[in-house]
Amino acid sequence: MTVRVVLSTGTSIEHTGGQKEFEIEARNLRGVIKAMEERFPGIGEFLEEETTVAIDGELHESAYFQPLRENAEVYFLPKIEAG
Amino acid sequence: MSAAQQSFKWIGTRPVRPDGVPKVIGTAKYGADYHLAGELYGKILRSPHAHARIRSIDTSRAAALPGVKAVMTGADLPDHDFAYIGPERLAVNFWHVTRNIMAREKVLYEGHAVAAVAATSPAIAKQAIELIQVDYEVLPHVIDVDAAMAEDAPLLFDDMITRGVEPAPSRPSNVSKRIQFEMGDLDAGFAAADEVIERHYKTKPIHQAYIEPQACLANWEKGKGELWSSSQGHFAVRNLTAKLTGITIGDIKVNPAEIGGGFGGKTVVYIEPVALTLAKKTGRPVRIAMSREEVFLATGPTSGASMTVKIGVKRDGTITAAEAILKYQAGAFPGSPVMNGCMCAFAPYAIPNQRTTGYDVVSNRPKAAAYRAPGSPISAFAVESTMDIAAKAIGMDPVDFRLKNAATPGTQMVYGPKLAHGGYVETLQAIKNHPGYKAPLGPNQGRGVASGYWFNGAGDSAATITVNADGTAAISTGSPDIGGSRASMAMMAAETLGIDYDAIESKVVDTEAVPYCHVTGGSRVTYATGMAVIEACKKVIDDMRRRAAMIWDVDVDAVVWEDGHARPASSNVGDLKPLSFKEIASKFSATGGPIGATGTLNAGGQAPGFSTQFCDVEVDPETGRVTVLRFVAAQDVGRAIHPSYVEGQIQGGVVQGIGWALNEEYIYDDAGHMTNAGFLDYRVPVASDVPMIEPVLVEVPNPNHPFGVKGVGEVNICPPMAAIANAVANATGRRMQDLPISPPRLLEAIDERSGTEL
Numbered sequence: 001m002t003v004r005v006v007l008s009t010g011t012s013i014e015h016t017g018g019q020k021e022f023e024i025e026a027r028n029l030r031g032v033i034k035a036m037e038e039r040f041p042g043i044g045e046f047l048e049e050e051t052t053v054a055i056d057g058e059l060h061e062s063a064y065f066q067p068l069r070e071n072a073e074v075y076f077l078p079k080i081e082a083g
Numbered sequence: 084m085s086a087a088q089q090s091f092k093w094i095g096t097r098p099v100r101p102d103g104v105p106k107v108i109g110t111a112k113y114g115a116d117y118h119l120a121g122e123l124y125g126k127i128l129r130s131p132h133a134h135a136r137i138r139s140i141d142t143s144r145a146a147a148l149p150g151v152k153a154v155m156t157g158a159d160l161p162d163h164d165f166a167y168i169g170p171e172r173l174a175v176n177f178w179h180v181t182r183n184i185m186a187r188e189k190v191l192y193e194g195h196a197v198a199a200v201a202a203t204s205p206a207i208a209k210q211a212i213e214l215i216q217v218d219y220e221v222l223p224h225v226i227d228v229d230a231a232m233a234e235d236a237p238l239l240f241d242d243m244i245t246r247g248v249e250p251a252p253s254r255p256s257n258v259s260k261r262i263q264f265e266m267g268d269l270d271a272g273f274a275a276a277d278e279v280i281e282r283h284y285k286t287k288p289i290h291q292a293y294i295e296p297q298a299c300l301a302n303w304e305k306g307k308g309e310l311w312s313s314s315q316g317h318f319a320v321r322n323l324t325a326k327l328t329g330i331t332i333g334d335i336k337v338n339p340a341e342i343g344g345g346f347g348g349k350t351v352v353y354i355e356p357v358a359l360t361l362a363k364k365t366g367r368p369v370r371i372a373m374s375r376e377e378v379f380l381a382t383g384p385t386s387g388a389s390m391t392v393k394i395g396v397k398r399d400g401t402i403t404a405a406e407a408i409l410k411y412q413a414g415a416f417p418g419s420p421v422m423n424g425c426m427c428a429f430a431p432y433a434i435p436n437q438r439t440t441g442y443d444v445v446s447n448r449p450k451a452a453a454y455r456a457p458g459s460p461i462s463a464f465a466v467e468s469t470m471d472i473a474a475k476a477i478g479m480d481p482v483d484f485r486l487k488n489a490a491t492p493g494t495q496m497v498y499g500p501k502l503a504h505g506g507y508v509e510t511l512q513a514i515k516n517h518p519g520y521k522a523p524l525g526p527n528q529g530r531g532v533a534s535g536y537w538f539n540g541a542g543d544s545a546a547t548i549t550v551n552a553d554g555t556a557a558i559s560t561g562s563p564d565i566g567g568s569r570a571s572m573a574m575m576a577a578e579t580l581g582i583d584y585d586a587i588e589s590k591v592v593d594t595e596a597v598p599y600c601h602v603t604g605g606s607r608v609t610y611a612t613g614m615a616v617i618e619a620c621k622k623v624i625d626d627m628r629r630r631a632a633m634i635w636d637v638d639v640d641a642v643v644w645e646d647g648h649a650r651p652a653s654s655n656v657g658d659l660k661p662l663s664f665k666e667i668a669s670k671f672s673a674t675g676g677p678i679g680a681t682g683t684l685n686a687g688g689q690a691p692g693f694s695t696q697f698c699d700v701e702v703d704p705e706t707g708r709v710t711v712l713r714f715v716a717a718q719d720v721g722r723a724i725h726p727s728y729v730e731g732q733i734q735g736g737v738v739q740g741i742g743w744a745l746n747e748e749y750i751y752d753d754a755g756h757m758t759n760a761g762f763l764d765y766r767v768p769v770a771s772d773v774p775m776i777e778p779v780l781v782e783v784p785n786p787n788h789p790f791g792v793k794g795v796g797e798v799n800i801c802p803p804m805a806a807i808a809n810a811v812a813n814a815t816g817r818r819m820q821d822l823p824i825s826p827p828r829l830l831e832a833i834d835e836r837s838g839t840e841l
Contacts, residue, residue, distance in 0.1 A: 010247060061686075077500075
């Protein structure tokens, strides 16, 4: 299924030449990360280890197993600091 | 059945708190209460200068003192590559961290650790550090964030080039990083406004002011290290200590002590790597306990800040555009919570055109550490003060103004996704409907309203449950209990298993006794570790169904679990007497061996927290003293597992906010020395300073949690500073834009009419 992936400005500058939005074919978050890694080698580890992901607004740590629906919006955000 | 519709036996009740008696009678063991035979006393030599180059350190005289068993400097810790590791907002550079544990080339703040000793008595340790000779070249220093950003400011790092700016600056500065979030068309938004309000604000750095100073005991035996320490996460202590000492994680065990307050400040380490290094050098246990002065001088406070907020609003109350420029002190090393400040600043509102820009700025102060909703309360003070001014400008009630612009599920957030959860509107309605909100006020009195937002966290947690033959059970987690989690874990287990709360013992155990748990912070434990507990309980239930099926000689699918009993799924299964949890537990050996399970997960789906608060204050026009007469704090708590603890969290956050608003600040002399490093002069609120804080629990359950839990520990500290400033403005006609609103500052504003007009 097709999902819309959005990166933060900082991440896009660092890893994707400034491109912030992507359409990706994937069934779960692992698939998104794999597809992004194929396009931009090195970004996969960054997304896995250093981001929180929002899937349709719901925040998750970047765990592989998170399922996706058709046309889901996937945002990779900086991790949330504990207080 | 959704969490909103469920009825519960234990959730929402108020059983006696398990930590109460040990804390009251003094048997609870905190970090400084652990001892081992033959222990040595560690003491740290700290910098007397705010900024100086270290030419040399001579420890020979200290090492020669009888009773001194070891001396160490930064050179005894492994150095690290200069690299930011981890996410943008939390990026950790261990080249910096190891220099914060112990200085190398320079000292960057008064109190910066320079060397340490381990000796047979505290007196010898004190004498020894006085014998260490450090040759300093004193350098100019800078404290204030605006001064640190000035062109001619003394530089803490000669090679610091601001990150996040394209093209990269050609000259170094104290600005570590610039970040920006933006959406819509800001210029068009402000052009569409009838009123545009723009104000500048400053906040002082303040400390978490936990009652218990950092303390730990370290031991090194047979090639392995062991620590006892008070922290918000002993797994984090283990991992950070391993990284900073070069010891493998598997060779360090950390035992959690009871914690006397943390509020974010105990998510990092200061003394554990030092104590363990000294223990390894001597082969003897080493204990280090900070004094209150050391806590103020050398542990992480939160940032002071300089902020500009601009809001455009139409006469009908619609906010058309908003901008915030936030400059936060990081302290001596990069890493303020300014990104959080940017992301949370306007999060309670649906504003189509927004921009938030943040600057992370180093200065000669201790490195900032997390403090309750780190970053959000600071920007909330500026934004919520400006919201109050904007409401006045168009003649609207401040709650109605917020309701008009409130974020709801689907609202676009400036940091990317759309808001997935509600709860904010409900807190506004709770305040609007509170009888006190319309109560008349007397002379010199004013009422103020403010709101706040915090993400709440989730992430990695684990829990283990063991079932005993008499039907009792024990739950073990690796999440230190700083807000009642032992009780809430037991209550969620009792509810899930269908057994009595009193039959469950809830414990926080060491790093070798349970799988990894992330820190107790980010208001994550009741949510995430709670889900791990529920998962473990569900495994036990499945196991007990299997054992009941074995006893009845039926298929496991023919057995259901209801109210603490295995029951036949239907009358077709047979006329079988339900088997209780206790009955099945008693047959553990015959049915396959001991009963127990572990739940582990990387929890997601957490919902953010919203809070709206109002307060009434009275200002003494002769002294400038502000008396808080009433404080009502409504917060969306999802589902209150143990309402008393939840109310305590809200009251605690509000009291800390009152201190932040009215009195707390680091006061420096011209040499960059803190002049009020003690509770006599650093003024936290005491009981006689505050009224009974009235918590209003708004329950909008989170459907992603079996019981509807949302994090409750942090968002309550976001609104109080602006609520008080807004109340003071209404009482005096003066708008206080700098914190704290201490009596001399307010008196000056009243007497000299020097504060900004409303």
